[in-house]
Amino acid sequence: MLQIGRLKLLTPLILAPMSGITSFPFRILNRQFGCECCFLEMLNARSFNYMSKRSLEIVKSYEDEKPLGVQLLGSEAYYILKALDKLSGYAFDILDFNAACPRPKITRRGEGASLLRTPVKLHNLLKSMVKESFVPVTVKIRLGWDSVSKAVDIALKLEDSGIDAIFVHGRTQVQGYSGLVDYKQIKNIKDRIKIPLIASGDIFTPKLAKKMFDETGCDGVLVARGALGNPWIFKEIQNFLNTGEISNRPDVEEIKRTIKMHLDLFINFYGEKVGVIKFRKFYIWYSRGFIKVKPLRLEVSGINTKEEMIVLIEQLDRLA
Numbered sequence: 210m211l212q213i214g215r216l217k218l219l220t221p222l223i224l225a226p227m228s229g230i231t232s233f234p235f236r237i238l239n240r241q242f243g244c245e246c247c248f249l250e251m252l253n254a255r256s257f258n259y260m261s262k263r264s265l266e267i268v269k270s271y272e273d274e275k276p277l278g279v280q281l282l283g284s285e286a287y288y289i290l291k292a293l294d295k296l297s298g299y300a301f302d303i304l305d306f307n308a309a310c311p312r313p314k315i316t317r318r319g320e321g322a323s324l325l326r327t328p329v330k331l332h333n334l335l336k337s338m339v340k341e342s343f344v345p346v347t348v349k350i351r352l353g354w355d356s357v358s359k360a361v362d363i364a365l366k367l368e369d370s371g372i373d374a375i376f377v378h379g380r381t382q383v384q385g386y387s388g389l390v391d392y393k394q395i396k397n398i399k400d401r402i403k404i405p406l407i408a409s410g411d412i413f414t415p416k417l418a419k420k421m422f423d424e425t426g427c428d429g430v431l432v433a434r435g436a437l438g439n440p441w442i443f444k445e446i447q448n449f450l451n452t453g454e455i456s457n458r459p460d461v462e463e464i465k466r467t468i469k470m471h472l473d474l475f476i477n478f479y480g481e482k483v484g485v486i487k488f489r490k491f492y493i494w495y496s497r498g499f500i501k502v503k504p505l506r507l508e509v510s511g512i513n514t515k516e517e518m519i520v521l522i523e524q525l526d527r528l529a
């Protein structure tokens with residue numbers, strides 16, 4: 210069990226916030242495959258205040274889609290608190306604040322991982338969110354800006370704001386998404402803080418998930434890239450943690466059935482034109498592990514209709 214404030218989860222696995230990925234249809238698919246708690250895509254506090262079309266699309270879900278986490282991005286208390294006020298009209302269970310995004314477009318504005326360079330400012334932002342929020346507040350951080358950052362000090366400062374848990378991606382901003390995950394540093398933070406720590410980084414297989422639990426003592430893990438084209442990962446990790454056994458991987462027919470289900474969810478949500486275009490990258494992820502997929506992957510960039518996409522799905526033939 211994993212507890213974040215008053216939210217109690219039966220499994221210690223959460224679908225990580227992923228911009229451009231964790232949309233409503235993607236979450237629904239993963240929930241059908243055993244994912245208990247999901248994050249929406251990151252929500253820009255300022256754009257949400259202006260009710261931009263994109264931010265309204267991000268917050269779209271069904272009333273009963275629970276438990277659900279919202280992640281806000283921003284750096285100005287004014288917009289963050291106004292966004293919080295607007296969010297009171299939506300049903301969700303965790304309010305996370307993004308201090309982890311490494312993209313220069315974001316950090317140049319003083320947002321995302323850039324806030325790790327000003328922990329006092331970040332602490333104050335979190336403190337005001339804790340005061341105003343009607344659900345548990347969390348923060349997602351990296352291990353600082355670069356290798357000389359003092360990740361433990363930052364985490365302790367943020368814990369002091371009254372937040373209910375901390376998500377830690379075990380890389381620095383400078384590392385981006387490559388380079389080794391620093392398990393030792395995550396453990397150093399876990400050993401010093403009292404609130405739950407949910408770890409992130411390279412949760413690609415059940416064994417890597419267990420390694421994260423074993424080496425850091427974390428209370429939960431975020432599944433991110435490991436879920437791309439792989440909704441089976443949630444049950445597989447859970448099974449491995451419970452029994453030590455590695456589950457059988459899905460066979461070709463099951464994978465094809467799942468891809469078609471995923472495609473239908475996308476088309477129902479976005480309409481055929483946009484849905485198929487947005488689905489192209491998922492086709493590439495699902496095709497990992499199949500033989501002779503290079504020509505199919507090249508072809509997918511020109512696919513525009515459901516019918517054409519189904520033809521391409523049917524051509525996935527044999528797993529390596």
Ligand SMILES: Cc1cc2nc3c(=O)[nH]c(=O)nc-3n(C[C@H](O)[C@H](O)[C@H](O)COP(=O)(O)O)c2cc1C
Nearest residue numbers: 225226227228251309349378409410411412433434
């Ligand atoms: C396409 C993509 C989008 C992401 N968007 C966000 C985001 O909006 N907010 C966030 O906190 N992390 C975001 N992340 C980071 C993930 O939540 C996660 O921390 C990171 O990918 C490390 O986990 P992994 O190595 O298991 O993928 C994103 C990652 C990817 C690959």
